[in-house]
Amino acid sequence: MRKLTSLFCILISLLTACSFFAPQPGSGGAPTLAATEMPALPPASALPTFTRIPTFAPPPTATIFPIKDYPDCSPADVQAYQPAASAEASKTQPNRSAVPTLRSLAEKRNLYIGAATDAGYFKTPGYTDLLAQQFNILVPEVAMEWEIIHPQPGTYDFKRGDAIVAAAQANGQAVYGHTLIWDLMLPDWITEGRFTHDEWVNLLCTHIKTLVSHYKGQIYAWNVVNEPFTDEGLLRDTIFLREIGPEYIYLAFKWAHEADPMARLLFNEHNSEGLNAKSQAVYALARGLRQRGIPLDAVGLQMHVWLHGPPTQQDLAANMQRLAGLGLQAYITEMDVRTQYNDDSPEQKLAAQAEIYRQAFATCLNASNCPVFITWGVTDAQSWIPGYTGHPDMPLLFDTKSAPKPAYYAILDLLQNP
Numbered sequence: 001m002r003k004l005t006s007l008f009c010i011l012i013s014l015l016t017a018c019s020f021f022a023p024q025p026g027s028g029g030a031p032t033l034a035a036t037e038m039p040a041l042p043p044a045s046a047l048p049t050f051t052r053i054p055t056f057a058p059p060p061t062a063t064i065f066p067i068k069d070y071p072d073c074s075p076a077d078v079q080a081y082q083p084a085a086s087a088e089a090s091k092t093q094p095n096r097s098a099v100p101t102l103r104s105l106a107e108k109r110n111l112y113i114g115a116a117t118d119a120g121y122f123k124t125p126g127y128t129d130l131l132a133q134q135f136n137i138l139v140p141e142v143a144m145e146w147e148i149i150h151p152q153p154g155t156y157d158f159k160r161g162d163a164i165v166a167a168a169q170a171n172g173q174a175v176y177g178h179t180l181i182w183d184l185m186l187p188d189w190i191t192e193g194r195f196t197h198d199e200w201v202n203l204l205c206t207h208i209k210t211l212v213s214h215y216k217g218q219i220y221a222w223n224v225v226n227e228p229f230t231d232e233g234l235l236r237d238t239i240f241l242r243e244i245g246p247e248y249i250y251l252a253f254k255w256a257h258e259a260d261p262m263a264r265l266l267f268n269e270h271n272s273e274g275l276n277a278k279s280q281a282v283y284a285l286a287r288g289l290r291q292r293g294i295p296l297d298a299v300g301l302q303m304h305v306w307l308h309g310p311p312t313q314q315d316l317a318a319n320m321q322r323l324a325g326l327g328l329q330a331y332i333t334e335m336d337v338r339t340q341y342n343d344d345s346p347e348q349k350l351a352a353q354a355e356i357y358r359q360a361f362a363t364c365l366n367a368s369n370c371p372v373f374i375t376w377g378v379t380d381a382q383s384w385i386p387g388y389t390g391h392p393d394m395p396l397l398f399d400t401k402s403a404p405k406p407a408y409y410a411i412l413d414l415l416q417n418p
């Protein structure tokens with residue numbers, strides 16, 4: 001029966017991203033919430049102590065969701081994260097005042113500029129200095145994925161995630177938590193698990209509450225649901241959709257919010273930065289969640305793009321603007337620009353890549369609701385792309401020797417001369 005319900009929902013989501021999240025009858029399909037005022041970002045000097053102003057409205061009625069039908073879970077192994085006193089780390093903080101960097105310039109504009117990272121890179125000479133000088137928000141590239149952080153039932157391994165959070169705190173950086181729910185990087189006990197519907201609900205609730213509680217107060221924003229849609233704008237056929245139903249999405253937001261009411265919450269998609277069927281579904285889901293008072297603060301636009309055919313500035317701007325109309329922020333969460341599949345000279349490719357970064361960053365700067373811009377890695381030596389495609393590439397802002405590339409200077413220039 002649940003499968004039938006899910007199939008039905010997937011089918012009709014072609015029109016509405018899913019009837020579950022479609023506008024309420026009588027809303028005329030237009031957003032019914034007035035755009036709330038965007039919260040001011042805390043001054044960067046105050047990081048990572050955040051004052052959070054919830055951006056979401058209270059539920060239009062208290063009874064729209066049958067949330068009370070779901071019993072609460074008892075998170076296992078919850079220990080509030082205690083950052084190690086890091087006097088040593090603060091002593092070794094690089095002097096950031098000498099030369100303008102992405103970070104120093106971004107902080108003057110109350111902007112978060114960040115990169116995906118992993119604790120394994122911290123021993124690379126010069127890496128942590130580069131990270132601290134250039135970025136004020138870090139993302140664990142894989143360290144908080146289910147497979148790594150919750151490898152066995154009831155067993156959590158926070159070491160890799162804790163190391164990133166500790167490094168960020170030592171350098172006064174914020175952390176964007178990635179990710180609470182995704183159907184990749186799942187352990188076998190989940191992908192091969194045989195549980196009842198209620199057990200799946202409890203399992204997901206426990207996973208989310210345990211992670212979010214462990215890092216309570218340490219995470220600026222959580223990516224609650226990663227990549228829920230197909231390119232056609234249908235809800236992807238994930239284990240969570242099949243076993244729980246489409247309500248896994250709003251339940252995840254509810255649980256995350258309960259565990260850390262101060263953390264900003266978002267869902268995150270790729271290939272939906274411009275205007276297309278997928279971004280339409282993203283918008284419909286965002287609107288449905290907002291209309292129902294679910295604590296959604298932002299939508300993540302990943303921006304994994306190629307030299308050929310990135311979304312136009314106009315489309316990206318329009319997409320951000322319509323999310324602003326829902327009172328939502330739009331973060332660029334995973335930008336990189338692949339240079340393979342192109343026969344130009346390396347210099348031409350780097351120039352074209354710089355222009356793509358420049359346009360995306362300019363669009364974010366010009367938008368009223370884009371306070372976070374993150375690249376998916378720091379140097380070309382650490383990008384996921386060569387391992388994924390089997391071909392060399394140079395998708396990031398720093399080359400394999402950690403030297404800034406034309407793309408870096410394009411962003412630096414915009415921060416200096418908007």
Ligand code: G3I
Nearest residue numbers: 141142178179184185226227270302304334376383384388
């Ligand atoms: O940790 C194991 C290691 O023990 C083993 O020796 C090694 C052998 O291949 O694999 C390691 O795991 C790899 C993991 O990254 C950690 O490096 C996985 O094989 C590999 O598949 C995994 O790839 C990550 C991928 O997500 C997972 O699908 C990439 O690093 C990461 O950059 C990528 O990031 C995603 C975002 O989360 C969501 N958006 C798209 C983005 C790019 O695909």
